[in-house]
Amino acid sequence: MSSTSEGRSPVVVIGSGPAGMATALALHKVGHTPIVLERYREARPAGNILNLWPPPIKALREMGVDITDLGAPCHTTFRGVHGNVRADVRIPDDVVRDYGGGFIGLLRPELYRRMLAAMPADVIRFGTTVVSLEDRGDDVRVTLGDGEVIDAGVVVGADGIDSMVRTHLWGASDKREHRLQIVGGYTFADVPGAERNEVVLRHDRTVQGTYSSIRDGGRDGFQWWVLQAWDPEAPAPADLRAHALGLARRFPGPLAGLVEATADDACQRWMIRDRKPIPRWSRGRITLAGDAAHATSPYAAYGAGMSIGDGYTIGQELAGLDLTDTAGVHAALSRYDDRRVAHTTAQVQQAYVLGQVFHHAPAPLRPLRDFVLDHTPLLQKQVGERTPGEIVAQLAEMGDGLRGRA
Ligand SMILES: Cc1cc2nc3c(=O)[nH]c(=O)nc-3n(C[C@H](O)[C@H](O)[C@H](O)COP(=O)(O)OP(=O)(O)OC[C@H]3O[C@@H](n4cnc5c(N)ncnc54)[C@H](O)[C@@H]3O)c2cc1C
Known part of the structure; x- marks a missing residue:
């Protein structure tokens, strides 16, 4: 040895x-x-x-x-497309207190x-x-x-x-292959309606649109992602941000504004597989x-x-x-x-x-x-x-x- x-x-x-x-x-x-x-x-x-x-x-x-x-401490809700809460993930207060705020972005x-x-x-x-x-x-x-x-x-x-x-x-x-694509990004812009210290995870019939508070180097911001079915053999969307924006607009509220405020180089795409x-x-x-x-x-x-x-x-x-x-x-x-x-x-x-x-x-x-x-x-x-x-x-x-x- x-x-x-x-x-x-x-x-x-x-x-x-x-x-x-x-x-x-x-x-x-x-x-x-x-x-x-x-x-x-x-x-x-x-x-x-x-x-x-x-x-x-x-x-x-x-x-x-x-x-x-x-990171930014976050409370998480799963919601329907119009914002109705389907699930509220409540981490016990002592866990939130003891572990840096609970779920963090x-x-x-x-x-x-x-x-x-x-x-x-x-x-x-x-x-x-x-x-x-x-x-x-x-x-x-x-x-x-x-x-x-x-x-x-x-x-x-x-x-x-x-x-x-x-x-x-x-x-x-x-x-x-999960035959799913996720496009995500982040921004430090202040976008009206975006709730701080929340993960707001919404689904419509076929798309998930989510945003989460983040903290990075002392700065507060938001990350977001949109997730949909995608053929792994199909090419990636040519303009990721424009593609994400089209999906984000399906969800009333701040999601589209967050995508709009995101720089092109802060936008990424992954095919999901395990x-x-x-x-x-x-x-x-x-x-x-x-x-x-x-x-x-x-x-x-x-x-x-x-x-x-x-x-x-x-x-x-x-x-x-x-x-x-x-x-x-x-x-x-x-x-x-x-x-x-x-x-x-x-x-x-x-x-x-x-x-x-x-x-x-x-x-x-x-x-x-x-x-x-x-x-x-x-x-x-x-x-x-x-x-x-x-x-x-x-x-x-x-x-x-x-x-x-x-
Ligand atoms: C879009 C997206 C969002 C995600 N969001 C979350 C999230 O919110 N929360 C969460 O917990 N997880 C999330 N994940 C999952 C998370 O990213 C991965 O599970 C995690 O990165 C796995 O870490 P790892 O160290 O096992 O592997 P990796 O991060 O892949 O690291 C493996 C390393 O091994 C090196 N390596 C490989 N082969 C060799 C070799 N032969 N010799 C030497 N080095 C080698 C590679 O270069 C690499 O650096 C997300 C993933 C994706 C794609």
Whole structure:
């Protein structure tokens, strides 16, 4: 096993997205020596718009990330096209108070800045691509693009939806096309009617139009997105902002004004895809975290949040462990799977189903669907009550934080 200057075998983390950074921060906090290998020359946020739920905020705080004023605290409602509330997501007051305001709206580069600021020097090696892995029983041999070899106690594949680590462990799998397109952006303009500290998520028969308060570097603003069915083979709209504006105008209120106030270069588009969840992530000394383990539709607004939760849990499970203890490492990674797989699988599947129900329901069923959502407590029960319940349960499951070695 390679040893570090302190004489311990390193944990190699592949990828420096939210999952990789969180894993490294948590491992460092509990006394291990992480090395993050990132193929790009810098940590590159994939886009801008982001909301985070309280569990990742708790995890970030425990990892030593400054969460002060990280985002705009938001209260969330699901509404019909005319603004009628279908579900009111009320996070308990003590959770809102204890975790930076509850559900927060922010821009992704700010999250990266905060996580990088907490990262010890020299943990991340940029411009480094991993080309192969070999679990040799007592360690894992990691081979880099330039031929260098690192022998690690544990390897965490935090290498995103196209994870080579997942393919290495569990074989190739197809991406699941949701046949959905999301166009989103942000602005710091003051737009009449836009409610501060709210996420206003609305659906008409086929389109979702949402805006959320954000805070970024001490400035208040708004992010927004429009989401609709889209053929993955079809070309992207030529003018993203004009396309988004056309959809936003279907929703009375400030959404169209927010799109109009957005600069072209603050507007982005994504096709939504995930991979079907797998029953286990870890094998031997190698495991997965983040999108590599559970690529998730943005319908959950939880992919990055769950990635951060994975890193936190890996830190907890490897705390105090001698990485030369092969049986101990296997058992710790197995406990990590036990704690994370079912929870994240449920989120991935719920996000997939919501996308299908709201955007791919057959046309004759849509009026019935909307009648039920407008006139029964179904969405309130499914989303308005279930989400806060799950958040509270998740916070409890996370326990008392990250403890260093005795
Ligand atoms: C439009 C949109 C909106 C979203 N909104 C939200 C939201 O509101 N809230 C939320 O929680 N989540 C949201 N998500 C989901 C979230 O963005 C992802 O779940 C999250 O970025 C996953 O983080 P990750 O670290 O697992 O992967 P990534 O961010 O993809 O990072 C993987 C890293 O691994 C590196 N890498 C890959 N292969 C190698 C290799 N062989 N060697 C070295 N490095 C490698 C890559 O360069 C990359 O830096 C949204 C996603 C989209 C598309």
